[in-house]
């Protein structure tokens with residue numbers, strides 16, 4: 205069985221980029237042709253939305269799979285639409301994996317240990333997509349209930365060659381409300397980082413990184429560099445690039461000297477590139493996939509200017 209971080213790093217090296225495409229569909233922003241097609245096939249609103257999300261994400265996967273290592277579907281946008289949305293998410297994960305992509309399901313789960321175990325078993329398929337119903341390679345996890353609640357995720361991830369990313373320093377404006385709280389001179393996020401690094405070290409693969417990673421926002425570049433140094437064996441998932449205002453310079457501190465150790469997410473900036481300059485001027489609304497492709501290539505080039513080339517050459 206191959207270790208999660210080793211598989212992810214191989215994918216990053218193969219595609220020569222740490223760019224991660226988020227799949228965050230919004231019904232009101234979908235291309236008209238996709239909405240029309242879903243309306244012709246379904247009757248209820250939930251089925252129409254779910255059908256449209258599925259086609260939209262399938263087509264994004266077709267565009268980005270040749271050039272990026274991984275995708276991150278955001279479960280919330282699918283769960284909002286009930287069973288139809290969840291069924292679409294499941295098929296999207298399957299499609300992304302068949303396209304050779306590493307799939308990180310962003311569902312931010314967490315609960316008391318015995319319940320966390322059910323989340324872990326349900327989401328974390330790791331290397332064998334048949335081993336969990338949601339068939340993800342990796343899941344985002346909320347550590348608020350305590351370090352004992354991370355254990356079931358660690359155990360299942362280790363058994364199945366899967367991974368988790370634990371929320372350490374999130375990208376939102378209010379991240380500091382709880383995460384910056386200090387006890388004995390240590391911030392809460394530094395305390396969580398310490399626990400995560402221990403788990404990363406314990407689950408280390410053939411390379412430098414563990415199966416347990418951390419979510420750290422690109423919108424806090426100083427903390428990002430600090431956490432890279434504090435967590436040398438922890439792979440980072442870095443949201444906040446693009447629509448939330450962070451640029452390639454802000455994420456430079458996330459990488460190790462070989463250019464590994466982090467993947468950088470953009471969701472709206474890629475999914476809905478057609479709605480924004482310069483793509484809205486370059487392409488007509490029906491050419492939205494070309495806009496997705498151009499935005500992905502631009503992100504890859506942008507990141508390359510600030511990523512140590514090292515292992516990505």
Ligand SMILES: O=c1ccn([C@@H]2O[C@H](COP(=O)(O)O)[C@@H](O)[C@H]2O)c(=O)[nH]1
Nearest residue numbers: 278374375376443447448470471472473
């Ligand atoms: O700290 C966090 C943790 C998760 N996210 C998620 O990432 C994407 C970001 O979307 P953009 O459109 O690129 O802003 C979204 O799914 C968030 O829920 C985050 O932004 N910050």
